[in-house]
Amino acid sequence: MPRKRLGRVRTKNTNRREALKLSSMTSEDYNVRPDEMKSIACPDCRTWRRIMGDKVLKIREHCISDKMAEGEKRVACPGSDQLVVIDIDVRRWQSEQNRLLRDAMPPENRRAAQQFYKPLPAPAAPVSRIKGKVTLETARQSYLAHRKGCARCVGGQHCTDGGILARRYVLALGQEPARREARAEQDRQARRAERRQSAPAVRKAQWARYGGKVVEAANNRCAERVPGMVCEFGGPQVPLAPQNVEAHDRRQAELGKQYAAWKAPVTVG
Ligand SMILES: [Zn+2]
Ligand SMILES: [Zn+2]
Structure with missing residues (x-):
């Protein structure tokens, strides 16, 4: 809930x-x-x-x-x-980060340092231990992390590692629009597939998922009859006779008297 x-x-x-x-x-x-x-x-x-x-x-x-x-x-x-x-100071932090990232760019496309949609960041790991998928975010952060600790990466100059990371970052940046498009296409395909799946197919899939045996067993289950139960689909039987007969009769007589004394309201035309 x-x-x-x-x-x-x-x-x-x-x-x-x-x-x-x-x-x-x-x-x-x-x-x-x-x-x-x-x-x-x-x-x-x-x-x-x-x-x-x-x-x-x-x-x-x-x-x-x-x-x-x-x-x-x-x-x-x-x-x-x-x-x-x-x-x-967020603005100062940002411009400093941007400056460092611009340094990763080869001079001819430094202007390409535009921002793209940021995918959910992957685990941060020291540069040497980065495994798995390189996303724009991991590439960016690992490049920045390297620069921070490297004395030989100054301005547009990179050490061997720094150069590798810079290229990786630039590559990820270049791939981002295609990656974004691929993600969107994947979403579209998934939605199309969902729509194609007709209702009987959905039910069939549900049946397969929850197991025909389970449903069958539930359907065929013979519950023991509980005394007082009309059937297994209903509740206990409602009592038809009053619990206290004397009190019941008294109340009925009272209601009768009230009814006799009651005058219908006059309707004025
Ligand atoms: Zn944590
Ligand atoms: Zn370096």
């Missing part, structure tokens, strides 16, 4: 730690671009999580493991519901 949200009440629900100030974090470990979904690398589990809220900001509730589907236990991360305070 959905919980009823009572205005501010849910904001009191925090992990009881002191608010996390962005100024205490590495500038690559959060994203507070005003036009994007706010996100942060959870200090407890080091994965990217959304920051929820408008005025009161909190790290979205999440589990330590993302592998629940593979049967891992559901354990809430202690970083869930962590209050976050933006105590940095």
Whole structure:
């Protein structure tokens, strides 16, 4: 059952730690671009999580493991519901990030550093340990994280690692429109498939999912008859005789007298 949200009440629900100030974090470990979904690398589990809220900001509730589907236990991360305070100059932070990202661009297409829709961030990991899918967000953040710690990446100059990460970021940036289109096409196809599925097919799928045996068993179940039950579909039989015959007769007589004394209201034409 959905919980009823009572205005501010849910904001009191925090992990009881002191608010996390962005100024205490590495500038690559959060994203507070005003036009994007706010996100942060959870200090407890080091994965990217959304920051929820408008005025009161909190790290979205999440589990330590993302592998629940593979049967891992559901354990809430202690970083869930962590209050976050933006105590940095967002515009300065943003222009600094943009400047660093522009440096990743080969000179000929530096102007291409436009912002795209940000996919839900993937786990943040140190550059050398990045595995799996490279999204625009991971590419961007890992490039920035590398630059931060690298003395040899200055301006448009990159060390070997920095160069690799810069190219990866630029590549992801270039692929983003196609990726976005692919995502949209996938959605469209899924919706079309849904519509194509006619009602009988849906029922067939449901039947397959819930197992014909279960339904059959429920249908064929012979419930024992409970004394007083009319049938298994109805409730207990309603008593037809009054419980207290004397009181019942008295009440009937009273009603009779009242009825006799009652005069029909005169209708004036
Ligand atoms: Zn966490
Ligand atoms: Zn470097």
